[in-house]
Each structure stands twice: as C-alpha cells, then as structure tokens.
Amino acid sequence: MTAAATPWTVVVGLLCGAAGCGGSSSPGAQFCQSWAAAFCQKLYACTPADQRGADFLGGSSQTQCTSIWTHACADPPPQGVTFDVNCSGGRHVNTAAKTACLNELSTISCDTFNSPTYASVCNQVCAGASQSGGTGGADGGGGGPTDPGSFCQALNKKACALAFQCTPLSSMDSTFTAIYGSSLSECQGSKVSALCQDATCMPSYDPVAGKSCVDIFSLYSCADIANNLPADCTLACPIAGNGSPDGGVDAAGGTGGVGGGGTGGTGPGPNLILNGDFSQDITYWGITLDAGSVGNSGVTNGELCVTLGAYTTVTIGWPKDLSKVFSLRTGVTYQLSYQAQTTMGLAQFEAQVGQGVPPYAQIDFMTTADVPGSQLLSFAHTFSITTPEPQGGFAFNIISGPASPTTVCMAHISLVALN
Numbered sequence: 206m207t208a209a210a211t212p213w214t215v216v217v218g219l220l221c222g223a224a225g226c227g228g229s230s231s232p233g234a235q236f237c238q239s240w241a242a243a244f245c246q247k248l249y250a251c252t253p254a255d256q257r258g259a260d261f262l263g264g265s266s267q268t269q270c271t272s273i274w275t276h277a278c279a280d281p282p283p284q285g286v287t288f289d290v291n292c293s294g295g296r297h298v299n300t301a302a303k304t305a306c307l308n309e310l311s312t313i314s315c316d317t318f319n320s321p322t323y324a325s326v327c328n329q330v331c332a333g334a335s336q337s338g339g340t341g342g343a344d345g346g347g348g349g350p351t352d353p354g355s356f357c358q359a360l361n362k363k364a365c366a367l368a369f370q371c372t373p374l375s376s377m378d379s380t381f382t383a384i385y386g387s388s389l390s391e392c393q394g395s396k397v398s399a400l401c402q403d404a405t406c407m408p409s410y411d412p413v414a415g416k417s418c419v420d421i422f423s424l425y426s427c428a429d430i431a432n433n434l435p436a437d438c439t440l441a442c443p444i445a446g447n448g449s450p451d452g453g454v455d456a457a458g459g460t461g462g463v464g465g466g467g468t469g470g471t472g473p474g475p476n477l478i479l480n481g482d483f484s485q486d487i488t489y490w491g492i493t494l495d496a497g498s499v500g501n502s503g504v505t506n507g508e509l510c511v512t513l514g515a516y517t518t519v520t521i522g523w524p525k526d527l528s529k530v531f532s533l534r535t536g537v538t539y540q541l542s543y544q545a546q547t548t549m550g551l552a553q554f555e556a557q558v559g560q561g562v563p564p565y566a567q568i569d570f571m572t573t574a575d576v577p578g579s580q581l582l583s584f585a586h587t588f589s590i591t592t593p594e595p596q597g598g599f600a601f602n603i604i605s606g607p608a609s610p611t612t613v614c615m616a617h618i619s620l621v622a623l624n
Contacts, residue, residue: 233292233331236303237278238271240290240327243310245270251315292331301424302330302435326417329435349416356410356442357401359419365392371427372607381516384552384604406442415441439578473540474622477531478523478599481543481618483509491525494518500610508546508581508614515609516552522600523561523618530561531620533569533594541570541599542585543618545577549611553604556584558620561598569594581616587623 248263248270257263263270281293292298306327317323350356369389372381386392418438480489483504490509492502497517502510513519524530533539541558554577559568570588599620605611 232298233296234279236298236330237275237290237292239303239307240310240330241271241274241278243307244274244327247310247313247315247318251318289325289328290330296331299330299421299435300428301426302326302421304424305421306330326421329417329421329437349412349419351412353404353406353410353442354401356406356415356419357404358397360422360438361397361400362393363419363422363425365389365397367425367427368392376516376607378516411441414438417441477597477620477622478618479529481523481620483507483616489524489526489529491522493520493522495520497605508544508616510612510614511603512610512612513603513605515605515607515611517605517611519603520600521603521615523598527562527596530596530598533558533590533597535590535593538587538589538623539570539620540585540587540623541620542583544581544583544616545575545601545614546579546581547577547611547613548579549608550606551577551603551611551613552606553602554613555602556586557600557602558588558597559600560594560596562596565598567592567594569597577613581614583617 245263245267249267252261252263264273277288278290278292282288282291306325306329309326350359365385366389368381368385369392386396414437418435418441421435422438483490484507486504487509492499492511495518497519498514499517499519500512500514502512504510509521511519511521539558541556543556545554547554553573554575555571555573556575557568557572558570560566569590570586572586575582575584599618601615603613605613
C-alpha cells in the first residue's frame with residue numbers, strides 16, 4: 206500500500222495546525238484594542254442617546270466603552286463567565302479573520318448590528334467559533350456555497366492560489382506537482398473538480414457557516430498559512446467525505462456504526478487490527494520513510510505520534526509482522542474507524558485497507574477525505590468488497606506540508622465486521 210497524492214488535501218496542505226501566539230508583543234491585546242474601539246464606535250452610532258439605559262453595554266462614554274471591552278477581550282474572564290471575543294492567554298490571532306472583523310464593524314448597517322440573529326465574524330479571530338454557525342446574520346448566508354460540492358470547490362480553489370503564491374519555485378518539486386499540479390489552472394481545474402465531484406458533509410452541510418468560512422478564507426495571504434482554517438469551516442462541514450463507489454457512508458457514524466445494529470441485526474465483530482489501541486506500544490506497527498525526514502516517534506497516552514519534516518512522505522502500516530494479516534470476505538459490511546490529529550496542516554492524509562503483504566496490489570478501501578484537526582477527531586467509514594482479501598492490512602499514507610516540524614498522532618484504530 207503506497208502513498209498517492211490527492212487534491213482534497215490542497216486546503217490542509219497549506220494551513221498550519223494550532224499555533225499559539227504567545228509572547229510579550231501580545232497580538233491578541235493589540236487586536237482587542239482595535240476591536241473594542243470599532244465595536245464601541247458602532248454601538249454608540251447604532252444606539253440613540255435616549256435608549257442608553259441601565260442595561261446599555263457601552264458605559265458612560267465611548268472612551269469608557271472602549272476601555273471596558275478592551276479588558277473583556279484581553280483579560281482572562283472570571284470563572285464561569287465566557288465572552289464571545291476573548292484573546293487572553295496568548296491565543297493565536299487569525300489575521301484574516303481580524304481583517305474581516307474590523308471591516309465588518311465599519312460597514313454593517315445598524316439594523317444588522319442590532320439584530321438578535323447577528324453573529325459576528327469577530328468571534329473567530331482568536332479561534333472561537335461563532336455560536337450561531339456563521340456570520341450570515343438574517344440573510345441566511347446568501348451568496349455563499351449552497352452544497353458540499355460548491356463549498357469544497359471554493360475552499361480548494363483558494364488553497365490552490367495560496368500554494369502557487371506562497372511556495373518558492375525551488376520547492377515546487379515532484380511532490381508538490383503531484384499534489385497541486387504543474388500550474389494554477391490545473392490545480393483549480395482538473396484537480397479540484399476531481400476532488401469535489403462527490404463531496405459530502407456529515408451529518409449535514411450548513412450554508413451559513415459555509416459562507417462565513419469562505420468569506421474569511423478568501424482573505425488569507427501567505428502570512429496566514431500559520432492559521433487554522435476558520436472555525437466556521439468545521440461548523441459548515443463537520444466531517445468531509447466523498448460518496449464511495451460501494452455506497453458506504455464516508456463519515457463518522459457511518460451505516461451500522463459501532464454499537465449500532467449493522468446489517469443482519471448482529472453486533473460488530475472483534476477488531477481485526479491487533480493493538481489498534483496501542484496498549485502494547487508499537488507492536489505490529491511499522492513506520493516507513495519514503496521521502497523527507499522523520500523525527501521522534503512513539504506511543505504516548507494511547508496515541509501513536511510521528512514528527513515529520515517539511516514535505517515528508519511516510520507510511521504507517523499494519524501489520525509489521527506479516528503473519529498477523531486478516532482476511533476479508535465478500536457480502537460483509539466492514540467498518541473502519543480511528544482518531545487522528547496534527548499540529549500542522551498536511552498535504553495528504555490517506556487511510557487504506559488492502560493487501561498487507563508484497564506486492565500490496567489489491568486495495569479494498571481507501572479514503573483521503575478525512576482532515577485531522579488540532580485535537581483528536583473521530584472518523585468512521587463503512588465498505589464492502591467484491592474480491593476476497595485473504596491477506597489484509599492497513600496503512601496511513603501521509604505527506605506533510607511546507608511547515609516543519611509537523612506531528613501527526615493516531616489512536617483507537619479499529620476494523621470490524623458489522624454482519
């Protein structure tokens with residue numbers, strides 16, 4: 206089972222994972238001052254003097270208002286209290302979201318600002334997702350992507366632009382072109398089209414959050430590749446997938462999920478991947494470096510973690526002991542599930558079930574749709590096969606992006622028969 210570059214990873218290949226901002230320069234505090242001043246200016250402009258009663262949020266003057274909200278944003282909130290916009294504790298400042306936030310406050314109408322459905326993009330500047338699932342206000346996200354396919358297209362076309370804008374020519378090697386193509390037009394054309402042809406979102410796609418996600422991501426520049434994807438991207442499409450040829454559900458909690466009835470009303474069988482929980486450390490698992498560099502690797506707190514250099518290709522495969530291969534049968538529905546996280550964006554993250562011994566020719570199931578985040582995310586897929594697999598194995602084929610180092614962790618890897 207070998208690595209194969211795929212275009213779904215165009216987006217995450219350019220975006221770094223959870224990078225803290227920290228430090229005495231405190232970009233969070235700087236943003237809080239700008240935001241509070243803009244917020245209070247809009248608050249006073251949109252609240253007539255005769256309506257500034259005891260419950261008015263702006264204090265006795267615009268200057269006092271700015272001071273109050275600067276502290277609310279920059280200081281740790283009291284225990285049990287939360288603020289939508291809070292950048293305390295060295296939280297990372299998403300510069301693209303910051304630009305969108307300040308532009309929003311300077312341009313929105315008072316009707317929108319005072320609307321009870323108004324959800325500000327400012328909530329996302331310091332990695333907080335908007336509680337209402339986007340910045341669409343009362344307009345329902347008009348003008349944004351209306352379905353998973355158009356959402357996938359919008360994100361990845363922008364990511365293609367970032368790839369060619371931000372990657373030095375000297376780094377546009379065969380690995381780069383395999384992922385992004387040889388030109389921007391190829392990346393935004395055939396690669397994105399193939400990637401997004403059968404795009405799905407589970408449990409559903411939220412177009413309001415999708416519009417917010419795309420609006421912020423469209424502002425990203427090369428300086429923003431250290432940012433996570435905007436928080437509303439996850440709200441828009443909690444688990445991204447692709448419609449699989451065998452009709453399996455390519456998302457968490459897929460058909461007949463663990464604990465569900467499965468086909469035929471029986472419970473799931475035993476885990477075919479021995480030591481999938483890493484309770485026996487790295488036993489039965491192998492790490493193969495195909496290109497680039499690998500740093501530390503090992504099991505910590507039940508997670509197998511591998512640290513990769515820039516543009517590193519690695520296969521994390523099971524079983525290292527070829528006598529432990531499993532067999533798969535036709536007419537059976539199988540469920541593959543696991544958890545994964547990464548500190549930086551990846552150019553490829555592929556999970557594959559297939560022939561577990563050389564020449565690794567038969568592929569029984571493969572997905573590149575899962576996008577690990579900065580915290581452990583759960584993924585599950587169901588599939589069936591048309592050709593028996595007498596010597597099955599499993600592998601993650603991973604390619605890191607331009608950021609280095611990148612640490613990728615996997616946990617709770619399971620393959621079970623549902624019937």
